[in-house]
Amino acid sequence: MTHRLTDGTAPHPAPRTTRPAPTTALVPTDRRLAHLTVLISGAGVAGPALALWLVRYGARVTLVEKAPALREGGFAVDFRGATHHTVLRRTGIWDEVHRRQTHMGRQTVVAADDRERVDLPAFFMSGDVEILRGDLSHILYERTRADVEYVFGDSVASLTEDSEGVDVTFERGAPRRFDLVVGADGLHSRTRRLVFGDESRYLRHLGHYVAGFGVPNHLGLHRTARIYTEPGRTMMISNYGGDPTRAGVALVFSSDRADHHRHGTARQKEILAERFAGMAWKHAATALDGLQSAEDLYFDAIAQIHVDRLSQGRVALLGDAGYGATMGGIGTGTALVSAYVLAGELAAAGGDHRAAFDAYEAEIGAYARNCQKSSDRVGPFLAPPTERRIRSRDRVYRVLGSRPMAGLFKKLTERPAGGLTLKNYG
Known part of the structure; x- marks a missing residue:
């Protein structure tokens, strides 16, 4: 199955790639996903949070971001309640978030x-x-940059899936192949458009x-x-x-x-x-x-974004791409929680994406939609x-x-x- 999207943009300079350093900061203590290669689209909050957890389970992760560098500033985002507290602690960023709070x-x-x-x-x-959204994004980037291949200034152009993996072409970089693809590229997700159809089917103004x-x-x-x-x-x-x-x-x-x-x-x-x-x-x-x-x-x-399912084949949606609300929907907290669950279900299933994506949907679907309602x-x-x-x-x-x-x-x-x-x- 092939999905291609073109936007008619002019050629751009070659993408900037940050490759993992020889000595990694997140030494995997769990090798359940060591056989898995994953492409994540979007370097906001959801994408790097998922990358952090996947690396802990041993996966090899590439993260592509259309912006030329990490985005600065942005609105303030907040965390509240026991679920948010738990995911911040398990992710290992509780102290840093509190140190850089507003x-x-x-x-x-x-x-x-x-x-x-x-x-x-x-x-x-x-x-x-x-915490400011840009500060949170930096915290997650610093925790993952030594272990995750970051590609800035590029984006996914097409996805061709078969029974063994996904062939991906990029707007600027060379084609590559991955086991799984995750769209964490926001409310106006290009990944979602490629695989699930036009945004007008899912966006509610x-x-x-x-x-x-x-x-x-x-x-x-x-x-x-x-x-x-x-x-x-x-x-x-x-x-x-x-x-x-x-x-x-x-x-x-x-x-x-x-x-x-x-x-x-x-x-x-x-x-x-x-x-x-x-x-x-x-x-x-x-x-x-x-x-x-x-x-x-x-x-x-x-x-708001309302999709029927959060996955199709070897492609899954995470964060605002799957259940976004521009503001008031507790979206950043939901993104961290969902990244934890998606990576955890993949680890629990030993990388079996069918079982993992179904479990992810069952675990996070109602929770994300309920948070979304507050907007x-x-x-x-x-x-x-x-x-x-x-x-x-x-x-x-x-x-x-x-x-x-x-x-x-x-x-x-x-x-x-x-x-x-x-x-x-x-």
Whole structure:
């Protein structure tokens, strides 16, 4: 069975390959997968986390990433509840995540004149521990770079599967053959398109978009954020403490159009400038001034991925590629949990991908979908459509952020994340 995808892009420089060092850092203590070669597409969080576990079980892993280098920055991600705690400890990154956590403080909802309306305590959005996505990605990369062959600046072009393996062609590199392929390449996964069909069959647009970019820290924030909302649009300016001279701007706005994210960066900046023009907040214009020169713009639909199955033949989906939610879906924690389970089931099955993929689906499917559900209403909550809804949301903030409600709120947010007892795969 053959799958090929072309995007008409011009030729690019040769991909950059980081090959395992002669002396590895992750000496396998378990050789159950020593006969297995695995290609992982995507070097965000899910891909390197899976690579770490596969190497521990003895597999030979290649990880291909279309970006020319590891992605920096990004939004903050949090972990909460017993399941997340367990996977962080078993993965061996608990201490490092805590060492590099954001220590984010209060986040304040403000009026147009910057008068404070609602104060949100740190636990409200930061979970038990919070870290910048780019920092987490670096932790996993540093743990695996000596054992995993990383290929940056390239991507999968076609997959041809037979009874013994998968022949893979790349956009730039030479063709190769692997036993298994895992798509961990995000919400708009190329691997998923190649094997499972067009994205339109699986992506559910939730009526909002989110964008983010860096600007000078003109508000002098330090591990705090200020949030301003008008009907259908919200702006947040925050500093997570890493660089006191820089701040991050996050924008959320409503739109029924499901194709804005497909435009190039220049058009995306135009869309944001149009949608946030005339915002009454006294700091909005200054923040938007930094948009045009921003080189780190993130722009995407708030959406979910719903697939019928997480595997087909020798190809499996992991993380956002299989059950993604742009924000609010506990996606990073789910990715770490799912990487642990997928590698563990492969080890338990001795590399038999049919048995392992079925077990992975049975173990993780309902858990991932339940976590995903928490993002269903995140867009209208962050950017309510009317002034009345904004006032109602702020009342909810005020109640849930109060000390008497802190315990209940913590339990509610931990419930989906903690909905799986992790097996011990040895």
